Amino acid sequence: MNYIACLFVRMLLLVKYNCMAGKKSMLKNENELNSAVGRRVRSRRNDLGISRRKLAQLSSISERYLALLEAGKANISIRLLDQIASELAMPIAAFLPGQDSQGADDELTRFTASLPYRYRQRALETLRRQFPVSERRECKGIALTGVRGAGKSTLGRHLADYLGFTFVRISDLVTTIAGLDIGELIALGGQDAYRQNEHQALKDIISRPGQFVVETSGGIVHSQENYQLLLEHFTTIWIKACPDELMQRVIDQKDLRPMAGRKQAKAELKQLIAERQESYNRVHEILDTTGATFRQSARQLEEIADRIFSPGNQAVSQTG
Incomplete structure (x- = not known):
């Protein structure tokens, strides 16, 4: 999300926040918004029994910053709040107080009407990119994404056996369609x-x-069209791990291609993950395998699948 988009989306959230609370309970300024967000983050973390240190590890945000956030002293960005919301398994809007959406709708209408005409289309495009409308579609199953070494292949085959689904590697299909190997x-x-x-x-x-x-x-996240197609038709899970473990797993697999001729391979990997993180955060579920055995990660994945395909939960995918 670029700087202008961040400012625009933050402004909309502030507008929504100030309107939803109603005239009698409307909070007066951004400091109170920060305090309210911090309280909700702390409350949700405590409900889940997650320590601040653990949340810092899961979200890749420093423990010190989380302490400031929960104390209401951090002017958090939309991107960081989205990272935290993902790890706490809540929509980002859940950390904003209030329930009345009519005031926000009215304020949003007034705001867009005040924009010069040439800016309205840009505002609309920004909203559509950041808040795509969900469409209910038949779920074709589960898709796993993430960088090399995360465990997609072994966990994917295990999950397919567990669910009785067919396991498919996109790269194998690409090879068949093209009639060439990937290289x-x-x-x-x-x-x-x-x-x-x-x-x-x-x-x-x-x-x-x-x-x-x-x-x-x-x-796949580098192709917006392909990634969108994946999200629309599959419940998508980001299999993640810390860079140190990713590198070690690749070495253990005797696959040195990612490091060939690269003296700064680990730094490049960290940069790659940082560049992709915003796109990866669009997935439906996240599984962090850092420090976990295969059996532990497989069990967590089974629990996610059980939740997705439980009788009371119609498995559908979405456009965002």
Whole structure:
């Protein structure tokens, strides 16, 4: 999210916050908003029995900053609040007080009407990008994404066996469709060629009967069209781990390709994760495998799947 978009979205949340509370209980300034958000974060964390240190590890936000946030002294950005909301399994709006949406609707209407005409379209596009409208679609199964070494393949096969679904690797389908191995395809046509074949592979799976556990490349987030298609038709899970563990797992697998010729491989990996994090946070579920055994991670994944496909929960995907 760029700087202008962050400012715009924060302004909208402030407007919504100030209106929802109603005239009698309306909070007067941003400091009170920060205090209210901090209280809700602390309350939700305590409800889940998560220590502040653990939340810091899960969200990749410093423990000191979380302490300031919960004390109402941090002017938190939308991006960081979204990271925290994801780890606390709550929508970001749940950390804003108030229930009355009519006032927010009226204020939003007044605000957009006050904008010069040339800015209104940009405002609309910003809202659509940041708050895509959900559409109910048939869920074709579960998709796993994340960078190399996270455990997508082993966990994906286990989950497919657990659910009785078919396990599919997108990269295998791409190879079949292109008639080339991945290295040859990229050498001939670059990443664009891979993404085009990836798109066809996704459409192929979606058109098949049955449900699947799909392993995607972590780079699928670089194609907005392909990533959107994935989110629309699959309950998508980000399999994540800390950079140190990711690197060690790749080494243990004797796959040195990510480090070949790179003296700063770990720094590059951290940068890659940082660049993709906003897109990864759009997933429906997040599984952090840092410090966990395969059995522990597999059990957590089973619990997520049980929740997704429980009798009272119709598994659907969404556009955002």
